[in-house]
Amino acid sequence: MKSGRFWAWVVFVLGAAYFFIPLIATVEFSMRMRRGAYSFDAYQIVLGDPRFQATFMYSVIAAIFTIILGVLIVVPAAYWIRLRLPQLRPVVEFITLLPLVIPAIVIVFGYIRMYGSNSPLPFLGSDTGTNSLLVIGYATLALPYMYRAVDTGLRTIDVRTLTEAAQILGAGWGTIITRIILPNVLIAVLSGAFLTFAIVIGEFTMASLLNRPAFGPYLQNIGANRAYEPAALAIIAFVITWGCMSLIQILSRFAPRSSNRPN
Amino acid sequence: MTDLSLSDQAIAGKTAPPSEARAFRLPTQWLGVAPFFIFAVMFLILPTLYLMLGAFQNNDGEFTLENIAALAQPSIVAAYWISIKVSLASALIGAFAGLAIAIAIVRGGLPDWIRSATLTFSGVASNFAGVPLAFAFLATLGRLGLATVILNTVFGLNIYAHGFNILSFWGLTLTYVYFQIPLMVVIITPAIDGLKKEWGEAAATLGATTAQYWRMVVIPVIWPSFLGTVILLFANAFGAIATAYALTGSSLNIVPILLYAQIRGDVLHNPHLGYAIAFGMIVITGLANVFYIWFRTRSERWLK
Numbered sequence: 001m002k003s004g005r006f007w008a009w010v011v012f013v014l015g016a017a018y019f020f021i022p023l024i025a026t027v028e029f030s031m032r033m034r035r036g037a038y039s040f041d042a043y044q045i046v047l048g049d050p051r052f053q054a055t056f057m058y059s060v061i062a063a064i065f066t067i068i069l070g071v072l073i074v075v076p077a078a079y080w081i082r083l084r085l086p087q088l089r090p091v092v093e094f095i096t097l098l099p100l101v102i103p104a105i106v107i108v109f110g111y112i113r114m115y116g117s118n119s120p121l122p123f124l125g126s127d128t129g130t131n132s133l134l135v136i137g138y139a140t141l142a143l144p145y146m147y148r149a150v151d152t153g154l155r156t157i158d159v160r161t162l163t164e165a166a167q168i169l170g171a172g173w174g175t176i177i178t179r180i181i182l183p184n185v186l187i188a189v190l191s192g193a194f195l196t197f198a199i200v201i202g203e204f205t206m207a208s209l210l211n212r213p214a215f216g217p218y219l220q221n222i223g224a225n226r227a228y229e230p231a232a233l234a235i236i237a238f239v240i241t242w243g244c245m246s247l248i249q250i251l252s253r254f255a256p257r258s259s260n261r262p263n
Numbered sequence: 264m265t266d267l268s269l270s271d272q273a274i275a276g277k278t279a280p281p282s283e284a285r286a287f288r289l290p291t292q293w294l295g296v297a298p299f300f301i302f303a304v305m306f307l308i309l310p311t312l313y314l315m316l317g318a319f320q321n322n323d324g325e326f327t328l329e330n331i332a333a334l335a336q337p338s339i340v341a342a343y344w345i346s347i348k349v350s351l352a353s354a355l356i357g358a359f360a361g362l363a364i365a366i367a368i369v370r371g372g373l374p375d376w377i378r379s380a381t382l383t384f385s386g387v388a389s390n391f392a393g394v395p396l397a398f399a400f401l402a403t404l405g406r407l408g409l410a411t412v413i414l415n416t417v418f419g420l421n422i423y424a425h426g427f428n429i430l431s432f433w434g435l436t437l438t439y440v441y442f443q444i445p446l447m448v449v450i451i452t453p454a455i456d457g458l459k460k461e462w463g464e465a466a467a468t469l470g471a472t473t474a475q476y477w478r479m480v481v482i483p484v485i486w487p488s489f490l491g492t493v494i495l496l497f498a499n500a501f502g503a504i505a506t507a508y509a510l511t512g513s514s515l516n517i518v519p520i521l522l523y524a525q526i527r528g529d530v531l532h533n534p535h536l537g538y539a540i541a542f543g544m545i546v547i548t549g550l551a552n553v554f555y556i557w558f559r560t561r562s563e564r565w566l567k
Contacts, residue, residue, distance in 0.1 A: 008371020011363045012381075015444070018360075019388060022399045022441065025409030029402035073302050080295030088296065095303045100495075101552045102311055103502025105519050106541045109526050110310025113317070136306050143307075173295075198390050204505035205519075209526055216505065219394040223401075223509050230398040237395035238387075245387045 030231035153188020317538035361447025385445035491558030
């Protein structure tokens with residue numbers, strides 16, 4: 001058993017080295033901008049760049065719309081499947097896995113060819129349409145994560161009893177979903193939302209191919225033209241991802257553990 | 264489109280409360296899932312089908328196999344081949360390293376905080392991909408990267424003189440491993456947690472050595488979910504483009520970058536050849552996922 005613990009430490013230390021050396025190197029590199037001394041110049045330049053602020057805000061807004069769209073699509077479907085149409089579950093689960101099978105670049109390629117300005121649904125004919133198409137594309141990327149988060153949340157509450165109780169008290173479907181179900185799965189929805197945010201904020205492929213002024217293409221552009229700023233941006237991106245994941249962890253502490261009556 | 268059907272549902276809910284809805288059972292039954300299915304068909308299934316059908320059509324819309332046959336030209340075959348090699352290598356390295364780390368933190372007798380810290384970090388690192396990851400590795404193993412410089416000045420090892428290049432097969436593989444290992448750790452740790460203590464005790468009672476216990480109990484139980492996850496990692500790397508594009512520009516000819524260039528500027532001078540490349544990607548990741556689901560269902564029997 002003693003040798004087992006020794007090897008466990010070896011594996012852990014090697015793993016930690018592989019994961020921390022690039023982070024340390026990136027921090028170090030990002031501070032090398034001023035000759036002969038460490039400084040935060042690269043961060044100052046990046047954060048002060050108006051294009052950084054504009055593209056970052058664009059991606060934040062796109063992420064918020066993606067989350068809203070994802071919730072509107074996923075919550076009613078997951079609820080309804082649990083309540084009335086359990087036979088559809090395998091179909092829906094299969095569909096939500098598709099974005100893991102079909103690469104993002106293929107999905108967006110399909111959009112470009114199907115929704116061009118000469119097509120019956122010319123999304124790409126206007127700016128608003130293209131922005132919507134980007135949000136829609138992001139929602140498909142986030143679909144597997146959003147669906148799983150919401151479905152796990154629904155599993156921990158007793159959907160049927162809650163619905164019947166609400167119906168007896170005279171609630172309509174709109175009230176049931178917005179005032180009974182959504183608050184009960186809010187923590188699960190928020191977990192899905194932060195994961196969506198982490199995925200969407202630096203996304204490159206879709207934004208670039210749809211020619212949107214998003215954060216991902218901006219990152220790529222800086223990477224191709226600057227020396228120290230990319231390292232600073234990588235650290236900023238890591239901190240954002242880390243923040244999203246910590247929020248999910250904190251939220252999971254408030255989530256209900258199990259259903260009182262599993263159905 | 265989706266908003267429209269949602270508001271329909273809200274109106275239907277108001278005019279026909281659930282108890283009176285019996286006469287309209289069929290439509291109301293489907294209204295709740297309608298937005299989901301309309302969305303999935305319009306923005307996931309139809310665009311993909313459109314490309315797949317396009318792969319079998321010529322410019323006049325007639326059926327042809329020419330586009331698929333044209334995939335056999337050397338530059339495209341080379342792109343598929345290097346994509347498959349990078350994806351497979353990063354999936355295998357990531358899987359074995361991730362498995363080792365998962366076993367170490369679950370079974371290795373390490374302090375508890377290491378387990379939770381590793382899992383948290385894995386959650387972050389598996390989502391730290393795309394363009395910023397490329398920046399991090401350029402700062403580490405690029406020509407002026409910290410690791411390159413330290414290896415050169417302290418250990419006298421100039422890795423670039425020995426043929427290493429971050430803009431190469433191994434450079435890209437090493438970078439992909441950064442999100443592959445944590446993904447493996449996140450997926451496989453529950454499987455290792457699922458190994459019941461009783462099995463080890465039962466094996467010991469029957470006189471099995473530690474090696475026998477691992478060979479005849481642990482490996483057969485873990486094997487399906489391990490193999491399944493390898494395939495998932497493969498598909499994960501195969502469709503990725505942002506990291507490779509930011510790292511190498513278009514100097515490393517992998518399939519997603521070739522398709523990206525084709526979408527941007529029809530570099531292959533045949534729009535339907537782009538469809539065929541996309542079709543090829545779907546076939547490869549699709550096959551990978553069929554195997555994944557198959558292995559997954561086999562492993563779930565044991566890990567309940």
